[in-house]
Amino acid sequence: MPLFALDHISFAYPQGPELLQDTSFAFHATEKIGFHGPNGCGKSTFFLLVTGLLKPKSGHIRFYDCIISKEKEFRALRREVGLVLQNADDQLFHATVLEDLAFGPLNLGLSPAEAKKRAEQTLAQLGLSNLRDRLTHQLSGGEKRLIALASILAMQPKVLLLDEPTNDLDPTHKKKLMQILHELQTGWIIVSHDFDFLRDTCTGFMSIEGQRLRRSESLHLHQHVHAHPLGDMPHAHE
Secondary structure, three states, rough: OOOEEEEEEEEOOOOEEEEEEEEEEEOOOOOOEOOOOOOOOOOHHHHHHOOOOOOOOOOEEOHHHOOEHHHHHHHHHHHHEEOOOHHHHHOOOOOEHHHHHHHHHOOOOOOOOHHHHHHHHHHHHHOOOOHHOOEHHHOOOOHHHHHHHHHHOOOOOOEEEEEEEOOOOHHHHHHHHHHHHHOOEEEEEOOOOOOHHHHHHOEEEEEEEEEEEEEOOOOOOOOOOOOOOOOOOOOOOO
């Protein structure tokens, strides 16, 4: 049974073109999918639809094979499907790192003491305990990205949705991010234009073509020094 699925979803922003048209997709919790495509094709929108932060024009979302539409139902989904936003500043809003990591567990119903313990354990497991008492607004860009990921992992989701996680990361923080991902037991979908990163972290790939989600288990991401009609879209060579 898929963890979540989109059934015949269509979506467009007001006064904008249709980004998704009658598209369906199912995701199992053990999958590790790289999601690539041109800017503006709807990759981030897909994440927002899955998590109920946007509503489709038509079609529906399923969670464990049950159609969901109410905020209460999407809150249950978001406990198991952790969304890491492209801009870490949109995800960090408490004064200190420890407070930020404890916020999610508190919302899950843990006591303040339990939430603090969960936050400390998460930082320790990720090798980020040195950032425990840092003020979030004083973190570097790379540190903010890692703590944004840690704040989601503190809620122990089954699946991660990562939106451009390597943007503006220096080599040191990118290496740390990859180390963290390789040690996780979760599945994920990663939106990225970083071919090398997707190749090293994902076993399947997908894109949006013609307003529909397309998957390719045999796709090999690579860059070209030549041009052909497919441009920068994911594709395979015969």
